Amino acid sequence: xxxxxxxxxxxxxxxxxxxxxxxxxxxxxxxxxxxxxxxxxxxxxxxxxxxxxxxxxxxxxxxxxxxxxxxxxxxxxxxxxxxxxxxxxxxxxxxxxxxxxxxxxxxxxxxxxxxx
Amino acid sequence: xxxxxxxxxxxxxxxxxxxxxxxxxxxxxxxxxxxxxxxxxxxxxxxxxxxxxxxxxxxxxxxxxxxxxxxxxxxxxxxxxxxxxxxxxxxxxxxxxxxxxxxxxxxx
Numbered sequence: 249x250x251x252x253x254x255x256x257x258x259x260x261x262x263x264x265x266x267x268x269x270x271x272x273x274x275x276x277x278x279x280x281x282x283x284x285x286x287x288x289x290x291x292x293x294x295x296x297x298x299x300x301x302x303x304x305x306x307x308x309x310x311x312x313x314x315x316x317x318x319x320x321x322x323x324x325x326x327x328x329x330x331x332x333x334x335x336x337x338x339x340x341x342x343x344x345x346x347x348x349x350x351x352x353x354x355x356x357x358x359x360x361x362x363x364x
Numbered sequence: 365x366x367x368x369x370x371x372x373x374x375x376x377x378x379x380x381x382x383x384x385x386x387x388x389x390x391x392x393x394x395x396x397x398x399x400x401x402x403x404x405x406x407x408x409x410x411x412x413x414x415x416x417x418x419x420x421x422x423x424x425x426x427x428x429x430x431x432x433x434x435x436x437x438x439x440x441x442x443x444x445x446x447x448x449x450x451x452x453x454x455x456x457x458x459x460x461x462x463x464x465x466x467x468x469x470x471x472x
Contacts, residue, residue: 252407281459290451290462291408304459338407349396349455350415355407 250275252356254339260362261329269324269359271339279303280322281353282314283338291338297322298344326361334363368452373467376442384437384466386452391432396455399426399437401448402465408451411437442470 253272261267273280279298283291293306297316311327320341326333337360340353369387376382388397396415400408412419412426414435419426425438439446451465 283462288464290449290464291460293459293461296459306459340407349394350413351455352398352410352413353400353408353460355409357405357407 252339252341252354254337254356254359256359257357258360258362260364262364263329263331265329265363266325266327267329267361269326269337269339269361271322271324271341271356273320273322273339273341274354277341277343277354278320279342279344279351280316280320281340281342282322282324283340283355284308285336285338285358287335294324329363331363334361336360368454368463370450370452370463370466372464373469375469375471376439377471378444379441382439382442382446382468384439384450384452384468385434386436387434388452388454389433391454397426397428397432397435398453398455398460399424400451400453400460400462401446402451403445403448408462411450413455442468444470444472446470 255270281296282294285291294308295305296303300316313325315323336358338358340355342351342353398413399411402408414426427436447470449465449467453460
């Protein structure tokens with residue numbers, strides 16, 4: 249089975265620009281979550297998508313938005329980039345049919361965003 | 365969300381067992397205990413999870429205290445490839461809330 253793939257692996261943007269990150273979920277998984285990991289910190293939950301709708305959101309402003317497509321792939325969009333948005337952005341997929349709390353996530357290797 | 369407390373770092377000799385502790389005194393009855401690890405330059409990787417009973421899989425064992433306020437991840441024989449940051453996470457929904465984890469160093 250294929251794992252979670254993310255693109256691009258690295259990118260550099262300047263303050264105020266917009267960025268789109270992409271994620272292909274693992275085969276058989278219908279739920280996608282996005283996480284932000286600042287240097288030296290653990291990943292922080294941004295939001296989750298299930299059936300093409302947002303299903304839960306962490307403490308991130310509206311300029312962080314996402315999409316999920318019918319094939320379960322996903323995009324993370326960040327508008328008006330700030331210096332503090334520099335981080336590793338991780339995508340994780342999972343099946344939905346497990347009991348809440350028991351879901352096992354499969355993570356991609358991440359997209360490293362640098363904002364100058 | 366319930367919090368977990370882990371030591372910032374631990375060391376182990378290669379081929380020795382490693383016990384990574386985690387305290388979660390505010391755990392609720394429906395919270396699962398998950399362990400993930402993150403190797404350098406990679407995304408987190410699932411290790412093991414459990415609710416009440418001890419669990420074993422090919423990677424590790426999870427020992428859960430009877431009152432569920434603490435747990436221990438056991439790597440039976442540490443290898444150099446086990447050097448990583450290990451995260452203990454409580455999950456009551458479909459999301460995981462990570463702390464800063466324990467950085468495990470394996471000494472050859």
